[in-house]
Amino acid sequence: MNRKVVVCGVGMVPFCKPGASESYEHMGASAAKAALTDAGLGYQQIQQAYVGYVYGDSCSGQAALYRIGLSAIPIVNVNNNCATGSTALFLASQAVAHGAVECALALGFEQMRRGAITAQHEDRPDPSQRLLDSMETIQGAEPETPVAAQIFGGAGRIHMQLYGTRPETFARIAVKARAHAAHNPYALFRSPVALEEVLASPTIFEPLTKLQCCPPTCGSAAAIVCSEEFARRNGLDRSVVIVAQTMVTDSNSSFDENDMRRLAGYDMARRAALRVYEEAAVGPEEIAVAELHDCFTTNELISYEALGFVAEGEAERFVLDGDNTYGGKLVVNPSGGLLSKGHPLGATGLAQCAELTWQLRGKANGRQVEGARLGLQHNLGLGGACVVTLYARAL
Numbered sequence: 001m002n003r004k005v006v007v008c009g010v011g012m013v014p015f016c017k018p019g020a021s022e023s024y025e026h027m028g029a030s031a032a033k034a035a036l037t038d039a040g041l042g043y044q045q046i047q048q049a050y051v052g053y054v055y056g057d058s059c060s061g062q063a064a065l066y067r068i069g070l071s072a073i074p075i076v077n078v079n080n081n082c083a084t085g086s087t088a089l090f091l092a093s094q095a096v097a098h099g100a101v102e103c104a105l106a107l108g109f110e111q112m113r114r115g116a117i118t119a120q121h122e123d124r125p126d127p128s129q130r131l132l133d134s135m136e137t138i139q140g141a142e143p144e145t146p147v148a149a150q151i152f153g154g155a156g157r158i159h160m161q162l163y164g165t166r167p168e169t170f171a172r173i174a175v176k177a178r179a180h181a182a183h184n185p186y187a188l189f190r191s192p193v194a195l196e197e198v199l200a201s202p203t204i205f206e207p208l209t210k211l212q213c214c215p216p217t218c219g220s221a222a223a224i225v226c227s228e229e230f231a232r233r234n235g236l237d238r239s240v241v242i243v244a245q246t247m248v249t250d251s252n253s254s255f256d257e258n259d260m261r262r263l264a265g266y267d268m269a270r271r272a273a274l275r276v277y278e279e280a281a282v283g284p285e286e287i288a289v290a291e292l293h294d295c296f297t298t299n300e301l302i303s304y305e306a307l308g309f310v311a312e313g314e315a316e317r318f319v320l321d322g323d324n325t326y327g328g329k330l331v332v333n334p335s336g337g338l339l340s341k342g343h344p345l346g347a348t349g350l351a352q353c354a355e356l357t358w359q360l361r362g363k364a365n366g367r368q369v370e371g372a373r374l375g376l377q378h379n380l381g382l383g384g385a386c387v388v389t390l391y392a393r394a395l
Contacts, residue, residue, distance in 0.1 A: 009039025181336025
C-alpha cells in the first residue's frame with residue numbers, strides 16, 4: 001500500500017433469520033448510515049462506494065445507497081461468493097491506498113432464503129463446476145447433501161485421517177462460538193450449547209452436525225476507509241488502520257493435490273496470510289484477536305494451520321488447550337463467528353471488519369480482548385477468493 005488506510009467508521013445491523021429481516025435496500029442503508037454516524041461524516045463526503053451482495057439484481061447497491069442520497073459518486077457492485085464483503089473492502093482500501101480517492105465506503109448486505117445455498121440458474125454453466133468435479137473425483141458426491149457441507153466436511157475428514165483429529169474437537173469450536181456470541185447483540189444465536197448437544201444434533205455430513213454449520217441469515221454491515229490526512233483534516237478517529245491486505249484466488253494446488261483441504265481454500269488462505277505477514281513484517285504469534293471464516297467448524301480448525309497460528313497437525317491441541325479463546329494464545333471469533341451470527345454472504349466480511357475495529361478501539365464491551373493491538377481477518381469464498389486483512393491499533 002502506498003498510503004496508510006484508516007478505518008474511520010463501521011456499522012452493521014443485527015443479523016436475523018430469512019423472512020424476518022427488512023428488505024436488502026433498507027438493511028444496506030441502515031448499515032451505511034451507522035458507519036457514517038460512527039465516523040462523523042456526511043454521505044456527501046464519500047467519494048466512491050463498493051457494494052457487495054451475492055443474491056440480487058444488478059445495481060442493488062444503488063438501490064440501497066440512493067436511500068441515503070444522490071451524490072453522483074461511482075457505486076461499484078461486487079459479487080465474489082462468501083468473500084464478497086471483504087472484496088468490497090479490498091477495493092475501497094485500494095482506492096484510498098493508491099490515492100484514487102481520500103474516502104470510500106464498503107457496504108455489504110444479503111437478503112437470503114431459507115435452506116442450504118444452491119445454484120440460482122439452471123440454464124447456464126455452474127461457475128463452480130471445476131470445484132464440484134474435483135470433489136467428486138476425490139471423495140464422491142451425495143446429491144441430497146448440501147455441497148458446501150460436503151466440501152468442508154471432507155476437509156475435516158482429511159484432517160482426521162492425517163492427524164487423528166476427533167469429531168468432538170470440531171464440535172468444541174461450536175461450543176466456543178456460542179459462548180463468545182453471548183456478548184454480541186448483533187449475533188443471531190446467543191444461547192450457549194453443550195458439547196453433547198452439538199454432537200447429538202442431526203448429522204449433515206460427517207463429522208459435521210447441524211450445530212457445526214453456519215445458518216443462512218439476512219443482514220448488512222459497512223466500513224468507511226480514508227487516508228490519514230483526510231482523517232486528520234476532518235477530526236476523525238484514526239486509531240485503527242489497515243496495515244496489510246491481500247486477495248488471492250485458486251492456484252493449481254487447489255485442484256491438483258487430491259486434498260479436500262486444498263479444495264476448501266486451505267492454500268488460498270495460506271498464501272494470502274503469508275503475503276500479509278511479509279507486508280506488515282509481523283508474525284502470526286503477535287496477533288491477539290482474529291475473525292476467521294468459520295462457515296463450518298472444520299474450516300475454522302484447518303484455518304488455524306493455514307494462517308500459521310499453529311503448525312500442520314497441531315490444531316486439535318490448540319483447541320483442547322483453550323488457546324483459541326479468552327485466556328489462551330489467540331481469541332478466535334469473539335463475535336461468535338458465522339456459526340453464531342449467521343452468514344449473510346455479502347455482509348460477512350464487513351461484519352468481521354466491524355468486530356475487529358471495535359476490538360482494537362477497546363469498545364467491544366463484554367467480548368473485549370484486553371490489550372489487543374493486532375487483529376487478523378480471514379474471509380473465504382469457494383470458486384474462489386480469499387481476502388486476509390491485518391488491522392492495527394495506531395500508536
